[in-house]
Amino acid sequence: MTDPQNTAAPAATVYHDQPSANPIKVETRSVSVRYGDTQALHDVSIRIPDRGVTAFIGPSGCGKSTFLRCINRMNDTIDSARVSGSVLIDGEEVNSRAVDPVVLRARVGMVFQKPNPFPKSIYDNVAYGPRIHGLATKREDLDAIVEASLRKAGLWAEVEGRLGMPGTALSGGQQQRLVIARAIAVNPEVILMDEPCSALDPIATARIEELIDELRENYCLIIVTHSMAQAARVSQMTAFFHLGHLVEYGPTEDMFTNPHDARTQDYITGRFG
Amino acid sequence: MTDRAPSSDIRKAIETRLARRHRAERRFQFYGMAAIALAVLFLVVLLSSIIVQALPAFTQHTLTLPVRVEAELADPQDDRSEESLRAGSYSRMLQVALQDQFPSVTGRSELRALFGLYSSVNSAKLLNQVVENPDIIGETIEFSMPISDDADLYLKGLTTDERFVDRNEPLTLSGAEGEVTLTASDPVFSAFIEEVNDTLRARIQTVSDRAATAQARADRAETEDARQAAAAGAERARREADQLEERLQAREALSLSPEMASLLVRLGGGVVQITQLEPGGRVARGEVVIAPERDGVYQDWTEWRIETPAAGRRIGDVQIVFARALDDRGLVENGLNLILFTNADSREPELAGVRGALIGSVLTMIITMLMAVPIGVGTAIYLEEFAPRNRLSEIIEVNINNLAAVPSIVFGLLGLAVFINTFGMPRSAPLVGGFVLALMTLPTVIISSRAALKAVPPSIREAALGVGASRMQAVFGHVLPMAMPGILTGSIIGLAQALGETAPLLMIGMVAFIADPPTMGVAGFTEPATVMPVQIFLWSSGAERAFEAKTAAAILILLALMVLFNAAAIYLRSRFERRW
Numbered sequence: 001m002t003d004p005q006n007t008a009a010p011a012a013t014v015y016h017d018q019p020s021a022n023p024i025k026v027e028t029r030s031v032s033v034r035y036g037d038t039q040a041l042h043d044v045s046i047r048i049p050d051r052g053v054t055a056f057i058g059p060s061g062c063g064k065s066t067f068l069r070c071i072n073r074m075n076d077t078i079d080s081a082r083v084s085g086s087v088l089i090d091g092e093e094v095n096s097r098a099v100d101p102v103v104l105r106a107r108v109g110m111v112f113q114k115p116n117p118f119p120k121s122i123y124d125n126v127a128y129g130p131r132i133h134g135l136a137t138k139r140e141d142l143d144a145i146v147e148a149s150l151r152k153a154g155l156w157a158e159v160e161g162r163l164g165m166p167g168t169a170l171s172g173g174q175q176q177r178l179v180i181a182r183a184i185a186v187n188p189e190v191i192l193m194d195e196p197c198s199a200l201d202p203i204a205t206a207r208i209e210e211l212i213d214e215l216r217e218n219y220c221l222i223i224v225t226h227s228m229a230q231a232a233r234v235s236q237m238t239a240f241f242h243l244g245h246l247v248e249y250g251p252t253e254d255m256f257t258n259p260h261d262a263r264t265q266d267y268i269t270g271r272f273g
Numbered sequence: 274m275t276d277r278a279p280s281s282d283i284r285k286a287i288e289t290r291l292a293r294r295h296r297a298e299r300r301f302q303f304y305g306m307a308a309i310a311l312a313v314l315f316l317v318v319l320l321s322s323i324i325v326q327a328l329p330a331f332t333q334h335t336l337t338l339p340v341r342v343e344a345e346l347a348d349p350q351d352d353r354s355e356e357s358l359r360a361g362s363y364s365r366m367l368q369v370a371l372q373d374q375f376p377s378v379t380g381r382s383e384l385r386a387l388f389g390l391y392s393s394v395n396s397a398k399l400l401n402q403v404v405e406n407p408d409i410i411g412e413t414i415e416f417s418m419p420i421s422d423d424a425d426l427y428l429k430g431l432t433t434d435e436r437f438v439d440r441n442e443p444l445t446l447s448g449a450e451g452e453v454t455l456t457a458s459d460p461v462f463s464a465f466i467e468e469v470n471d472t473l474r475a476r477i478q479t480v481s482d483r484a485a486t487a488q489a490r491a492d493r494a495e496t497e498d499a500r501q502a503a504a505a506g507a508e509r510a511r512r513e514a515d516q517l518e519e520r521l522q523a524r525e526a527l528s529l530s531p532e533m534a535s536l537l538v539r540l541g542g543g544v545v546q547i548t549q550l551e552p553g554g555r556v557a558r559g560e561v562v563i564a565p566e567r568d569g570v571y572q573d574w575t576e577w578r579i580e581t582p583a584a585g586r587r588i589g590d591v592q593i594v595f596a597r598a599l600d601d602r603g604l605v606e607n608g609l610n611l612i613l614f615t616n617a618d619s620r621e622p623e624l625a626g627v628r629g630a631l632i633g634s635v636l637t638m639i640i641t642m643l644m645a646v647p648i649g650v651g652t653a654i655y656l657e658e659f660a661p662r663n664r665l666s667e668i669i670e671v672n673i674n675n676l677a678a679v680p681s682i683v684f685g686l687l688g689l690a691v692f693i694n695t696f697g698m699p700r701s702a703p704l705v706g707g708f709v710l711a712l713m714t715l716p717t718v719i720i721s722s723r724a725a726l727k728a729v730p731p732s733i734r735e736a737a738l739g740v741g742a743s744r745m746q747a748v749f750g751h752v753l754p755m756a757m758p759g760i761l762t763g764s765i766i767g768l769a770q771a772l773g774e775t776a777p778l779l780m781i782g783m784v785a786f787i788a789d790p791p792t793m794g795v796a797g798f799t800e801p802a803t804v805m806p807v808q809i810f811l812w813s814s815g816a817e818r819a820f821e822a823k824t825a826a827a828i829l830i831l832l833a834l835m836v837l838f839n840a841a842a843i844y845l846r847s848r849f850e851r852r853w
Contacts, residue, residue: 106741
């Protein structure tokens with residue numbers, strides 16, 4: 001029996017053939033990340049299609065979250081992080097000095113593992129992004145954006161008429177949908193989700209998954225998950241990370257039925273991880 | 274498969290240790306409770322002793338006299354001009370008013386004692402009344418003023434024990450003024466003589482004991498010099514004892530000295546101070562302080578003993594007699610001591626208050642707050658949220674932490690050198706005091722603000738940055754409001770610390786005696802001022818006994834101020850606290 005943890009010299013990434021249904025939205029070339037002396041990510045190159053869900057799977061500490069944070073330059077906020085390589089959104093380099101992270105993050109929204117609404121009202125939570133970016137000048141416009149975002153996040157029916165109550169008073173699943181509403185309020189092109197359901201119960205998880213499925217009509221969604229079942233349910237593309245390497249990348253169905261790499265096979269059949 | 278120990282053995286092993294573990298826990302709880310109980314006990318003792326000491330300072334006896342505002346005294350130029358009114362002799366007016374109460378008193382020393390019942394500063398108050406309202410010239414007005422601190426303490430019963438014994442034996446008074454003789458057919462004064470003799474006997478015993486000790490030392494002495502010295506001491510003590518013994522045995526008149534309790538006799542509305550008692554206790558000689566209505570035989574009279582010898586108190590017998598008489602006539606009233614809050618410092622304890630120090634403290638705290646809080650919080654925000662982590666920021670951080678441990682007097686020296694000597698700012702001013710205290714408070718504010726900022730969960734920063742907020746928007750819009758309770762608490766604790774600080778202010782001259790409170794306004798910042806803790810320090814070294822109570826009262830007021838500060842901190846914290 002091979003022990004995948006001890007596999008020496010990682011082989012080059014295995015790319016499955018991609019159905020060329022949608023155009024490429026995000027592309028990375030040889031992205032590496034170092035935290036101080038430790039290298040967290042090695043030469044990751046990937047092409048992620050628009051209008052679909054791409055799942056990043058892999059054991060803990062494999063670098064999938066780190067890679068996700070490269071796409072909207074959230075690693076900039078960590079002092080010791082050094083990012084190299086290039087990240088392109090619509091063919092435009094993200095890591096260049098000309099790109100302001102503020103503008104980038106308005107285009108690339110992010111949802112975190114733990115629901116983190118601001119300790120403000122539901123309305124203010126959703127309106128925060130449009131306000132700081134000046135997307136609405138009139139109160140009615142802002143009201144419309146808030147309502148539309150909450151509707152898209154599937155939360156409108158539950159909070160209608162009590163938008164003034166604090167966002168932190170909602171349940172965990174509602175909070176996470178509020179955070180998603182907050183992210184889509186600035187009308188991003190890409191939404192990054194870092195294990196969005198890991199702090200939620202199965203019912204709330206199902207609700208979020210439904211939402212993700214709806215959102216893929218309009219957005220490029222990239223989701224990091226620990227649950228292979230979730231990846232299989234919601235994603236069209238799957239990328240498997242291991243020890244900082246992108247091991248295998250391809251259509252989800254293909255990945256789960258016909259993994260090319262032994263490590264991928266071991267992981268998705270539950271032999272480790 | 275590993276060997277399993279029999280489960281009974283495992284349970285036994287656990288149970289033997291279990292008792293010990295529970296004991297250890299109970300012991301620890303006991304230590305904790307004992308520590309808390311001890312702390313509470315100390316606090317109660319401290320607070321109650323301060324309160325007990327301070328209580329007399331919160332009341333003050335006020336002397337209200339009918340004062341005739343004589344035209345020739347109030348208005349020497351007789352033209353009602355302010356200049357003329359200000360040249361008037363108002364202290365003379367008060368003296369006349371007081372003298373009117375005791376027409377029989379003419380002796381110089383008696384008058385000095387009488388006029389010592391109030392401070393001459395009070396005449397300024399009368400002057401102001403007349404200048405404000407010249408129509409009262411020629412009329413008699415009711416004028417109130419605080420009685421002198423010594424008389425006040427005496428009337429509060431803090432100076433001496435007194436005994437009034439009503440007697441019903443005939444007593445003959447030889448005259449109604451000057452030196453008089455009191456004669457009784459019964460030995461009415463023998464009890465007092467006996468008491469004085471008892472005191473004398475006790476002293477003889479003490480002196481004899483001292484002689485015996487010295488003699489023993491002389492017998493044991495190893496060198497000739499030491500033996501001689503000890504023997505001389507023994508001899509001296511023996512001689513003193515012999516002299517006292519002689520006085521005790523002598524059947525001659527007992528002269529009352531200031532080292533003995535005082536004896537007075539009240540009869541016919543007057544008071545006679547006894548100076549000499551004949552053996553047998555039937556005849557006493559004394560001096561009239563307040564003239565009785567007549568001489569001759571009195572059936573009812575009162576023996577008045579003042580137990581603390583005159584040498585052991587600041588107020589003399591004569592002044593006590595006058596204070597008591599004024600009190601008996603209803604001219605003295607004990608009331609809430611508002612002067613404590615409305616007056617600034619004074620050399621006269623009865624006129625000294627904390628108003629000046631309170632205003633000084635407020636002005637100083639305003640400067641400290643305006644300097645320390647914005648600079649401190651700004652520094653904390655920059656260091657915590659924006660500054661790159663490198664060698665330089667580490668050095669700055671270490672130095673800020675060190676500054677918090679620098680003795681406060683060093684900041685005073687710095688203030689003296691930089692603010693006063695280099696920049697030429699005024700001495701003793703709240704402006705400089707506030708700067709110095711701000712320097713002292715800065716490290717506390719910075720450290721506590723950084724801790725509060727650090728405690729804000731990073732998810733809130735990420736949330737803000739994730740929707741495209743700039744770093745500054747994330748910090749000021751989200752991180753800072755959440756850190757606010759902690760920042761406020763830290764700042765207020767720092768300010769409370771500054772409020773109670775004395776040492777650095779000594780260096781910049783805020784320890785001066787300031788009789789006029791600084792103006793409550795912008796001008797006040799550069800006027801000489803003092804602050805509460807310095808006022809406490811000044812009063813605690815005051816010579817007058819009344820300052821003792823004032824010191825405790827000022828401490829109480831400062832404590833109340835601190836409690837107020839901390840209550841504000843708690844209120845603000847709960848107000849700004851948001852559940853996360």
